[in-house]
Amino acid sequence: MSPFDCDKLCKRDNLLYRELEDESVVFDPEANTVHSLNITATVVWNNCDGKQDLQDITEKILDKFDVPQENATEDVKKIINNFRELRLLKK
Amino acid sequence: MRWMKQYGRGDNFCGYYRLLHETFRIESNIERFREEFENLYPCNNSGKIGDITESYFVWEEEGDDTSELIYSVYQNNRILYKTVDPLRLLPFLEWHLNNTTLAKLDNYLQVHAGVIAKNGKGIILPASTEGGKTTLIIGLMMRGFKYLSDEVALIDPRTHNIFSFPKNLCLKEGAFNLFDPLRIGIQSKEYYVRSSKGRVCFINPERITPNAIGCPCEVAFLIFPHYNPSNPLELKKISKSEAVLNMAKRLLNLPYFQGEWLDILVELAKKAECYNISVNNLPDTVELISHLVEER
Structure with a gap:
């Protein structure tokens, strides 16, 4: 278990998020990038x-x-880890 | 010896040409330029002051230091473009007219894509510059599809319907020989030179099929073509979130819409079937897309 595993995980506030069927998209206006989330990543994101x-x-x-x-x-x-690398979570 | 068109100074001419709702005044002393321009743009002989979007002067003149002829495009007494190669004039002006017209259409969400329609069903084909959009669109038009654009999808942010931007189709040299019935290409001496693309030819959509331009319609399909001659032809359904991601990468006027663009793309993807298509040859790809659209 890494020290990060006990961290409470929280998405950043200023992101745009929309669901499409079971999947979703996230737009990060600071990085000007869009990310597509599959069904599993969408459940993780919502939690x-x-x-x-x-x-x-x-x-x-x-x-x-x-x-x-x-x-x-x-x-x-x-x-x-992907969310962290893309800086979509609060530190 | 390099083949060149017979350019040359004639009587000055002035014409008014339309692209969508914009009127452009062109004045030139190059007779050949008038013929070429009128093959591509609807013309009328008078323009009302106030209705004219932009005025251009296209001029052949002698250079200051050499006997070489210089070809220039002026706008409001400001030089926009200068070249010694007359084959570069029309591509420059065509590009400038398209951009000027698109700048007036910022209220539509603009996506870099080809657009066609059949039986009121719109098909958006987003692809990169070298993605073969124009080739595929000409192939589909010859199969009965209506033309909306080979470059930009104009999406109404309220209804999410797609509108036409019926610019002349711009075909690159590598595809000249694919369309024998149109008799285009080197032999017909119709080519020009565009800095970014090399030799190109312009095709008025009405030359491909009568009543070529499609009406505004709902988007039924988002199809992302990927040209790769070594891969088999394959149509593969993709998720709607992937389609939104791929459309977002090709947005042309994102700042105008701030966050609203995401809702527009999401609504568009919800209504449409979304596919990747691996393209390796034109006839089979046209057949596959025709079949898909006619089945729905």
Whole structure:
């Protein structure tokens, strides 16, 4: 477990977000970039509400999708890392 | 020896030409230029002051230091363009007229894309500059599709309908020989030179098919062509969020719309079927898209 895994995850305030069917798009006006989120990333994004950490969000994924815990944890880690790299989350 | 058109000074002429709702006044001392321009733009013989969007002077003159002829485009006594190659004049003016007209259409969301329609169903084909948009559009027009644009999709932000920007189609040299029935290309001596694209020819859409221009319509398909001759032809459904992302990358007037553009693209994607198409040859691609549109 990395020290980051216990952090409460929270999306930045000034982003534009729209859902399309089960997926979504996020526009970052500061970087002037658009990101497309697949169904899993959309669930993760919606749970980055400042109250949940990686483990809480993994539970949400397990509730919603029929996947082994190991895969869910790996997927959520990857997605959170992507969000961090793209600076879409609050520090 | 390099082949050149027979340019030369004639009587000065002045004409008024239309592109969508804009009227352009062109004055020139190059007789050949008039013929070429009138093949591409609807002309009337008078223009009312106040209705004229821009006035241009297209002039052949002798250079100061050499006997070489200089070709210049002026606007309001300001020089816009100067060249020793007359084949570059028309591409420059065509580009300038398109940009001037598009600047007046900032109330539409503008996406870099080709646009066609069939039976009231609009198809947007967003692609990069070298993506083969014009080639594909000419192929589809010869198959009965209506022309809206080979360069810019104009999207009404309120209804999300698509409007035509029926500029002349600009075909690059590599595709000249694909359309034998149109008799275009080097042999017909119709080519010009555009700085960014090399040899090009311009085709009035009415030359491809009568009543070529389509009416405003709903968008039924967003199809993203990717030209790659070594890949098989393949039409693959993509998610609507991916379609929005790919459309957003090709927005031309994003600052005008601030955040509203995202809602427009999302609504557009919700109504449309979204595909990537890997293009390796024209006839089969035209067949595949025709079949897809006619099936819906």
